[in-house]
Amino acid sequence: MASTSNEAPAVPPSLSLPPSQFARLQPHAYLLAHLSPPAATNQPSIRANGREPLQFRTTSANCGSLTHTNGSAVVRIGDTAAVCGVRAELLHTDDIASWSVARTSSASTNKRQRLAELGEDVTEEDNEDEDDQDRAHIEDLSLLVPNLSLSTGCAPGYLPGAPPSTTAQSISHEILSLLHSSRLVKADDLRIWYQPPNLGPEDEQMDVDEGAGKKAETEEQKPREIKAYWVLYIDIMIISLAGNPFDAAWASVVAALRDTKLPNAWWDVDNETVLCSDDVSEAHKLTLRGLPVASSFCVFEADAAAGWRAKPIPNAQQQKKDGKGRWILADPDGYEDNLAHERVSIVVDKEKNGKTVILKMEKVGGWTIDTEDLRRLVDVSSKRWDEMKQIFDQC
Amino acid sequence: MLELPTIQDTMNDRRRINGPAEGTRPPVYASHLKSGGATDRAQRQREPTDLRKIFLKTGLIPSASGSSYLEFAPSSSLANARSNPKSLIPPSSALKLSCTVHGPKPLPRSAAFSPNLVLTTHVKYAPFAARKRKGHIRDASERDLGVHLETALRGAIIAERWPKSGIDLTITILEAEDDRWWADAPDLHDASWGMMNVLAGCITAASAAIADAHIDCLDLVSGGVAALVSDDSTEDSAAAPRLMLDADPAEHRSIMAACVVAYMPARDEITELWLKGESSKIALEKGDQRSAHEALIDGAVDAARGAHSVLSEAVRETMLRAVTPL
Numbered sequence: 001m002a003s004t005s006n007e008a009p010a011v012p013p014s015l016s017l018p019p020s021q022f023a024r025l026q027p028h029a030y031l032l033a034h035l036s037p038p039a040a041t042n043q044p045s046i047r048a049n050g051r052e053p054l055q056f057r058t059t060s061a062n063c064g065s066l067t068h069t070n071g072s073a074v075v076r077i078g079d080t081a082a083v084c085g086v087r088a089e090l091l092h093t094d095d096i097a098s099w100s101v102a103r104t105s106s107a108s109t110n111k112r113q114r115l116a117e118l119g120e121d122v123t124e125e126d127n128e129d130e131d132d133q134d135r136a137h138i139e140d141l142s143l144l145v146p147n148l149s150l151s152t153g154c155a156p157g158y159l160p161g162a163p164p165s166t167t168a169q170s171i172s173h174e175i176l177s178l179l180h181s182s183r184l185v186k187a188d189d190l191r192i193w194y195q196p197p198n199l200g201p202e203d204e205q206m207d208v209d210e211g212a213g214k215k216a217e218t219e220e221q222k223p224r225e226i227k228a229y230w231v232l233y234i235d236i237m238i239i240s241l242a243g244n245p246f247d248a249a250w251a252s253v254v255a256a257l258r259d260t261k262l263p264n265a266w267w268d269v270d271n272e273t274v275l276c277s278d279d280v281s282e283a284h285k286l287t288l289r290g291l292p293v294a295s296s297f298c299v300f301e302a303d304a305a306a307g308w309r310a311k312p313i314p315n316a317q318q319q320k321k322d323g324k325g326r327w328i329l330a331d332p333d334g335y336e337d338n339l340a341h342e343r344v345s346i347v348v349d350k351e352k353n354g355k356t357v358i359l360k361m362e363k364v365g366g367w368t369i370d371t372e373d374l375r376r377l378v379d380v381s382s383k384r385w386d387e388m389k390q391i392f393d394q395c
Numbered sequence: 396m397l398e399l400p401t402i403q404d405t406m407n408d409r410r411r412i413n414g415p416a417e418g419t420r421p422p423v424y425a426s427h428l429k430s431g432g433a434t435d436r437a438q439r440q441r442e443p444t445d446l447r448k449i450f451l452k453t454g455l456i457p458s459a460s461g462s463s464y465l466e467f468a469p470s471s472s473l474a475n476a477r478s479n480p481k482s483l484i485p486p487s488s489a490l491k492l493s494c495t496v497h498g499p500k501p502l503p504r505s506a507a508f509s510p511n512l513v514l515t516t517h518v519k520y521a522p523f524a525a526r527k528r529k530g531h532i533r534d535a536s537e538r539d540l541g542v543h544l545e546t547a548l549r550g551a552i553i554a555e556r557w558p559k560s561g562i563d564l565t566i567t568i569l570e571a572e573d574d575r576w577w578a579d580a581p582d583l584h585d586a587s588w589g590m591m592n593v594l595a596g597c598i599t600a601a602s603a604a605i606a607d608a609h610i611d612c613l614d615l616v617s618g619g620v621a622a623l624v625s626d627d628s629t630e631d632s633a634a635a636p637r638l639m640l641d642a643d644p645a646e647h648r649s650i651m652a653a654c655v656v657a658y659m660p661a662r663d664e665i666t667e668l669w670l671k672g673e674s675s676k677i678a679l680e681k682g683d684q685r686s687a688h689e690a691l692i693d694g695a696v697d698a699a700r701g702a703h704s705v706l707s708e709a710v711r712e713t714m715l716r717a718v719t720p721l
């Protein structure tokens with residue numbers, strides 16, 4: 001910005017500022033100038049951070065570096081870094097007050113009710129049915145406990161030692177509801193079964209003669225029962241915050257769950273408790289349903305108030321139609337996050353045949369994005385899914 | 396002999412997701428119940444005067460005015476377990492923490508006038524940092540660490556250059572140190588030894604972050620730990636305890652006393668000294684005229700000097716980065 005020619009000192013010093021200061025004083029104008037360069041200069045429209053409008057920041061992931069976790073991951077998206085650790089603890093069914101009631105009533109009748117609601121489609125696939133039950137179990141017993149912490153000194157706005165901020169609370173809940181709705185974790189992985197041995201009441205005074213006769217009875221086994229559940233405490237620490245915490249947090253949760261290993265556990269009758277084996281070869285990994293990837297976007301408007309004016313400024317309406325007055329920016333950083341009001345968050349997954357499935361779509365804060373745009377953003381998100389898949393597979 | 400873990404108190408915290416109301420129990424491993432020691436105890440492979448390698452990097456968090464990340468290299472037992480996993484129970488752990496400095500910034504309007512820089516320190520363990528799950532709210536040991544850290548740093552910062560302003564220093568511990576080997580029952584000499592290693596790491600990392608934030612200091616403060624340990628399997632009182640620098644509590648049978656210092660080499664000054672254990676009753680080896688606590692302090696200062704070399708290298712890198720922009 002500073003003048004370079006030799007005659008410069010003769011001219012009274014102009015009011016020019018270095019770019020970094022201008023960016024702080026006039027953030028909106030600064031970003032706008034980058035996105036809509038004067039036509040004469042022939043420069044491409046580019047963001048202040050040098051990215052294309054729909055370009056994501058470089059992402060890296062690293063798994064399993066924390067010692068005291070069952071699974072852990074660090075995900076860095078640009079300058080936003082999230083550390084996620086999964087800790088598994090046991091929930092004994094004996095401790096659940098409503099367990100015996102819930103098991104007999106809800107498991108059977110509830111399911112039947114639900115099927116009835118769906119119409120006479122009782123001959124549905126078992127798979128679907130199981131999914132439904134999975135979700136109910138995980139949700140009712142709250143077996144997944146995600147918590148996000150922003151009070152790690154990650155940004156100046158969040159006080160350490162204070163209760164979780166509104167942002168932290170809302171992201172925690174978003175992650176929880178997404179874990180439930182995407183049914184990422186299978187309830188079957190979390191169950192600890194017990195097969196009671198068949199010890200008849202008269203076993204002790206059993207005669208040798210009777211032995212043959214009783215054999216037939218011992219064939220029929222007692223039903224298996226669930227003795228305990230694994231509860232996964234999913235704690236996410238945002239170590240560094242530079243915009244878009246949700247994508248980073250969610251990516252770290254998925255990566256950590258992929259890394260999670262649960263020890264082999266069984267009900268020990270003598271001790272009346274659940275024991276685990278510390279043998280790595282006996283431990284099992286979680287089998288996740290799919291690989292949901294979140295991508296967030298924000299909308300930057302040249303003139304945010306345009307829509308609210310009683311008398312539209314000439315050309316403003318026209319501009320809007322051309323889509324010139326606004327830009328959709330993928331993966332906003334901290335600077336852009338503060339300038340945008342409208343946000344879109346899309347979570348997609350891809351099936352084996354390459355079909356994109358939308359798991360969540362959220363749009364808040366404005367009215368400029370229409371269905372056409374959303375369709376385009378879903379395409380962008382599914383491209384992002386491919387990128388993230390590669391990153392996850394490497395870690 | 397069977398000791399069941401107690402059900403953790405479920406906090407009635409409406410701002411967080413709390414999990415099952417019935418409470419959960421940490422897993423109990425069968426091998427742990429059968430015999431006292433299922434696997435071999437972690438053994439110290441380093442010389443008594445060798446420190447663990449320290450990884451220290453500054454400026455990783457751009458939104459903070461100063462930041463650093465510190466990591467201890469895993470001890471040999473942990474490194475073995477990582478490369479060749481057999482058991483799900485880690486033999487020991489290695490400190491990992493991140494530190495940020497925000498400020499100097501004006502004090503809030505409500506605060507009283509202060510002619511000096513006001514330093515606020517927060518130390519918080521991540522819930523998954525230790526063998527036992529930590530709560531979300533700071534407990535007494537975390538507050539204790541915060542206070543120790545504050546005294547260690549306050550002596551080094553030239554506070555009168557920033558009247559009416561304050562800095563917030565926050566440390567998040569991602570992985571803490573063990574207090575003893577996991578299979579050992581707490582015994583007579585048991586105390587939270589791991590905390591001392593954590594504090595030493597906090598001091599070194601905080602010093603790097605403060606330098607990264609360009610806050611004037613008298614010198615770089617570094618932390619060091621030394622411990623008097625008796626590793627004899629038989630409780631033979633004749634053998635004198637040995638002095639170990641940077642002792643990993645998981646690698647020793649019994650730690651008699653330990654000491655952590657915050658030390659400024661340029662002025663040969665100690666800003667913080669924390670001694671734990673009954674050092675007055677311990678007799679050192681024959682020929683060593685020092686008292687036990689003198690030996691401990693000397694050892695801790697030596698360890699701090701070692702950490703200082705890493706610290707000054709990290710700060711030098713920071714400065715080079717500032718001078719030569721990307």
